[in-house]
Amino acid sequence: MSLQLGIGETNVCKRLKQLHLKNACARCVPRNSAKSKTSMQRNKKKLSSNILCLLNSEDEMSKIQWDSMPVDVQEWLTITFTSQQEAHKAEDAASVRTVAYAVQTGVFVERKFHTATSPVGLAYPLEVTEALKEVDKWGFDVFALNEVSQGHSLKYLMCELLSKYNLLSQFKIPIACLISFTSALEAGYNKYQNTYHNSVHATDVTQTVHTILLHTGIMHWFTDLEILAFIFGTSIHDYDHPGTTNHFHVATRSETAILYNDKSVLENHHVSAVYHLMQSDEMNILVNLTAEEWRELRHLVIEMILATDMTQHFHHMNCMKRILQNEQQVKRIHKDKVMAMIVHAADISHPAKPWHLHQKWSEAVMEEFFNQGDKEAALGLPISSLCDRKTINIAESQIGFLDIIIKPFFVLLLELIEEIVAPLIKEASKSKCASSSKQQRTIIYGMEHSEEFTGTNSLYSVHNVTKAMELLSALDISRFKEHLLMFIQENKEKWKEIQEKNSEGMQK
Ligand SMILES: Nc1nc2c(ncn2[C@@H]2O[C@H](COP(=O)(O)O)[C@@H](O)[C@H]2O)c(=O)[nH]1
Numbered sequence: 001m002s003l004q005l006g007i008g009e010t011n012v013c014k015r016l017k018q019l020h021l022k023n024a025c026a027r028c029v030p031r032n033s034a035k036s037k038t039s040m041q042r043n044k045k046k047l048s049s050n051i052l053c054l055l056n057s058e059d060e061m062s063k064i065q066w067d068s069m070p071v072d073v074q075e076w077l078t079i080t081f082t083s084q085q086e087a088h089k090a091e092d093a094a095s096v097r098t099v100a101y102a103v104q105t106g107v108f109v110e111r112k113f114h115t116a117t118s119p120v121g122l123a124y125p126l127e128v129t130e131a132l133k134e135v136d137k138w139g140f141d142v143f144a145l146n147e148v149s150q151g152h153s154l155k156y157l158m159c160e161l162l163s164k165y166n167l168l169s170q171f172k173i174p175i176a177c178l179i180s181f182t183s184a185l186e187a188g189y190n191k192y193q194n195t196y197h198n199s200v201h202a203t204d205v206t207q208t209v210h211t212i213l214l215h216t217g218i219m220h221w222f223t224d225l226e227i228l229a230f231i232f233g234t235s236i237h238d239y240d241h242p243g244t245t246n247h248f249h250v251a252t253r254s255e256t257a258i259l260y261n262d263k264s265v266l267e268n269h270h271v272s273a274v275y276h277l278m279q280s281d282e283m284n285i286l287v288n289l290t291a292e293e294w295r296e297l298r299h300l301v302i303e304m305i306l307a308t309d310m311t312q313h314f315h316h317m318n319c320m321k322r323i324l325q326n327e328q329q330v331k332r333i334h335k336d337k338v339m340a341m342i343v344h345a346a347d348i349s350h351p352a353k354p355w356h357l358h359q360k361w362s363e364a365v366m367e368e369f370f371n372q373g374d375k376e377a378a379l380g381l382p383i384s385s386l387c388d389r390k391t392i393n394i395a396e397s398q399i400g401f402l403d404i405i406i407k408p409f410f411v412l413l414l415e416l417i418e419e420i421v422a423p424l425i426k427e428a429s430k431s432k433c434a435s436s437s438k439q440q441r442t443i444i445y446g447m448e449h450s451e452e453f454t455g456t457n458s459l460y461s462v463h464n465v466t467k468a469m470e471l472l473s474a475l476d477i478s479r480f481k482e483h484l485l486m487f488i489q490e491n492k493e494k495w496k497e498i499q500e501k502n503s504e505g506m507q508k
């Protein structure tokens with residue numbers, strides 16, 4: 001029976017009952033403690049009602065067979081993607097929805113690009129140059145780049161993008177600092193030998209943000225400083241990740257959890273640790289920013305990284321829904337919030353990538369979860385949801401992740417981006433006439449619309465802004481969206497096949 005989330009009371013009760021019957025603990029509390037068990041049950045009740053209250057009846061998700069999902073997957077979703085504060089926000093949603101968003105029209109930012117594939121002072125190995133030719137593609141193989149760069153994918157990608165967006169010269173980033181900084185960054189990422197949260201994941205998220213900016217045209221809405229915030233922010237977003245979750249930190253009362261009062265523990269740590277790193281002169285890549293630029297960049301970076309805390313997921317969803325439902329002609333959309341949503345999307349984007357990439361990332365993330373489960377078992381703590389290698393059905397849990405988290409998020413995000421980019425296109429075509437006489441050398445990223453969204457090697461050198469506007473108006477976000485949804489669907493089918501094979505094997 002399908003559960004109409006948020007409205008089917010009987011089913012809600014059923015769901016709560018299911019959770020109460022289950023012995024696995026929602027919070028890591030010492031085993032066999034009667035007091036803890038009661039509070040655990042209270043927590044579960046709270047968490048499950050949180051998620052139900054966050055998903056309203058108009059949601060995509062209401063169509064999903066929540067009941068058909070295994071209880072441990074439901075439990076993981078409620079624990080990982082909701083917070084107690086979130087429930088209150090959701091309760092307020094109705095009144096917030098009526099608050100009109102103020103004006104924010106699109107302003108076309110003419111993006112200038114450098115044709116250089118390697119910034120001054122950094123010679124790329126031939127294979128790296130070859131691999132980077134694919135950097136505009138949604139299906140870019142980050143593992144291949146990492147291989148040919150001998151584990152330095154993050155360093156090369158950062159240099160490549162900072163150079164292509166012309167940010168090295170714009171913000172006078174000293175190359176020597178950039179090299180030291182990227183090396184330290186990679187070392188921090190790889191310190192714990194995590195299977196998932198390592199420098200390749202940082203490269204992947206950074207490259208993915210770049211492709212979202214490029215293929216939707218939203219890059220023209222952002223200033224150079226904001227693009228710098230994207231590249232810098234995504235590159236550092238999981239720095240010094242220990243391979244265990246926030247939940248684990250809080251449960252084990254780690255130093256970091258104590259330092260950040262149990263709130264977005266890891267996310268706070270990633271930002272703070274990198275800013276500490278940059279206190280040293282040789283790492284200070286932001287040395288030449290003005291005080292104002294430095295402050296603004298820091299604000300954007302903090303916003304976007306704290307927003308990668310998965311408990312913010314439904315908050316992002318509700319924010320996007322509110323903007324989209326608002327019928328005002330002109331809406332005010334907070335740019336920093338949109339930036340955070342784009343980064344969050346990139347952070348969980350691998351299920352929307354070709355199967356060979358999604359499969360590798362899934363194995364990596366599951367292995368990291370299982371390693372945490374092993375640690376929890378060794379510490380005598382209850383094993384967190386999805387972390388028990390002996391019991392978890394990976395295919396089943398991935399289907400839940402794709403259906404409940406990934407697909408609805410990408411659908412909303414791309415709708416929102418479409419709304420933002422539409423006035424830019426209008427603006428671009430309006431000013432087309434005004435500026436057609438303005439001859440200036442602009443090198444702009446674009447894409448051949450005849451190609452699939454696998455991207456093209458797409459540096460366009462144009463001599464006036466007219467060409468830039470043509471490229472912008474040639475964008476087809478709907479097709480980009482279809483392309484992503486197709487991958488999600490294909491990946492879901494693959495998991496279903498695996499699930500069927502598994503159950504056949506079990507029967508035999
Ligand atoms: N069940 C799955 N969870 C996944 C998968 N890939 C990512 N994730 C979750 O998302 C966060 C991403 O945030 P990050 O900043 O930590 O990278 C990650 O921690 C997981 O909780 C997946 O394939 N399946």
Ligand SMILES: [Mg+2]
Nearest residue numbers: 237238266308
């Ligand atoms: Mg993170």
Ligand SMILES: [Zn+2]
Nearest residue numbers: 201237238347
């Ligand atoms: Zn991440």
